[in-house]
Amino acid sequence: MAKRALVLVEGNTRGTGRQYVHAAQRLGLHPITLSADPTQYAYLAAESVKSIRVDTNSLDALVRECYQLRASYEIAGITCANEAFYATVAKLCRYFDLPGPNPASIERCCDKFAQRQLLAEAGVPIPTFRVAENAKDVESSAAEIGLPVILKPAVGNGSRGVRLCRNVDELAEHTTYLLGGKQLCSSPRILVEQFAEGPYYSADIMGDEIIGIGAADFGPLPHFVFRETVFPAPLTDDEQKHIADISLRCLRTLGLGWGPTNIEFRWTRVGPLVIEINPRLPGGTGPHMVQLACGVDQITEHIKLVIGEEWDLRKSLSHTAAVRCLLPDRDGILDWIDGDRRAAAVSGVAEVQLYVEPKASIVRKGDHRDGIGHIIAASPSLAQTTTMLQHAAGLIDWSITPFPTINE
Structure with a gap:
């Protein structure tokens, strides 16, 4: 009998890639990663996980590789932990008649931009927005909306290229940066959006069932780098229902409702506005935090759906979990970092992970890559979890020597 394989298109370096591998193995599957460069995922070699080098930007190349795999394996399902390849995965699932989302x-x-157009047409509350393809369009769009505005690439994730522009100088600077091409992938389009001020919330959904709603805050503006996240968010029943109702409207409007979705909100003076809809699980520490809080293993249940098995989203816990991201306040060379073992020994701390080692170069980019580590804690109450997290974070310290200036 052929071994049952779960095909993973690409992975990720800090997020859920390793967790998908482990969850597949626990379900008796053989995870196989298809990647343009498998060496970028250290966990594949470290855990002897099968990987194949293939052009993951080519649907034809992926189809050929899957046909070859079927000579040795039964492909039980195909998925990924990387949003950039999720549409490709959906097409692969259709091609091989496997469960998957609508491509x-x-x-x-x-x-x-297409997402916002559809939401606006359906009357879903979103920030005022425009799309621009050059500096003149950006300038006129910002004038129409009114400063401050958010500039971001029309395609992308992880807050890459997202910045608050508070005046015309910042607007011109970031426009030049985005039009330089590094952040815009194959599309030169820039979204110019109203700055929606207010608390941040995100709804975690599987199918059309809302697992829960989290809250988060960020590091210093003008960037939007997560500093601390809490699940579940301290909301009233009415507030939760309001966000849940809008979330389900988003699914219907965009034709989603198969598999995981993560919807981000800002609760403004006019109520919650939808900031972003991500047709995937939350990245990074999100799934671990949700599991610690309510007992739902989103990754395992997603894989069950992918391979055509029945999932189980029943909650077995009623705790509050929180994540603190360790964010450097300067660029330079990391001299030392320690305290992680002491932090991990704090009661209620579930995980402490450092992403860097001494002598590493620290270059902040204003997005999810800026973190140098994280701490996760959980307990029966928000107050207790917050105290644990603050205590653990206070035990970790580091030193960064700034890069020499030109005049030095």
């Missing part, structure tokens, strides 16, 4: 829905959702 057209995923493509519309991953195009932030």
Whole structure:
């Protein structure tokens, strides 16, 4: 009998890639990663996980590779932990008649401009927005909306290229940066959006069932780098229902509702506005935090759906979990970092992970890559979890020597 394989298209370096591998193995599956460069995922070699080098930007190349795999394996399902390839995964699932999301829905959702157009037409509350393809368009769009505005690429994730522009100088500077091409992938389009001020919330959904709603805050503006996240968010029943109702409207509007979705909000003076809809699980520490809080293993249940098995989203815990991201306050060379073992020994701390080692170069980019580590804690109450997290974070310290200046 052929071994049952779960095909993973690409992975990720800090996020859920390793967790998908482990969850597949626990379900008796053989995870196989298809990647343009498998060496970028250290966990594949460290844990002797099968990987194949293939052009993951080519659907034809992926189809050929899957046909070859079927000579030795039964492909039970195909998925990924990387939003950039989720539409491709959806097409592969259709090609091989495997469970998967609607490719057209995923493509519309991953195009932030198309996503916002559909939401606006359906009357879903979102920030005022415009799309621009050059500096003149950006300037006129910002004038129409009114400063401050958010500038971001129309395609992308992880807050890459997202910045608050508070005046015309910042607007011109970031426009030049985005039009330089490094952040815009294959599309030169820039979204210009109203700055929606207010608390941040995110709804975690599987299918059309809302697992829960989290809250988060960020590091210093003008960037949006997560500093601390809490699940579940301290909301009233009415507030939760309001966000849940809008979330389900988003799913219907975009043709989603198969598999995981993560919807981000800002609760403004006019109520919650939808900031972003991501047709995937939350990245990074999100799934671990949710599991610690309510007992739902989103990754395992997603894989069950992918391979056509029945999932189980019943909650077995009623705790509050929180994550603190360790964010450097300067660029330079990391002299030392310690305290992680002491932090991990604090009661209620579930995980402490450092991403860097001494002598590493620290260059902040204003997005999810800026973190140098994280701490996760959980307990029966928000107050207790917050105290544990603050205590653990206070035990970790580091030193960064700034890079020499030109005049030195």
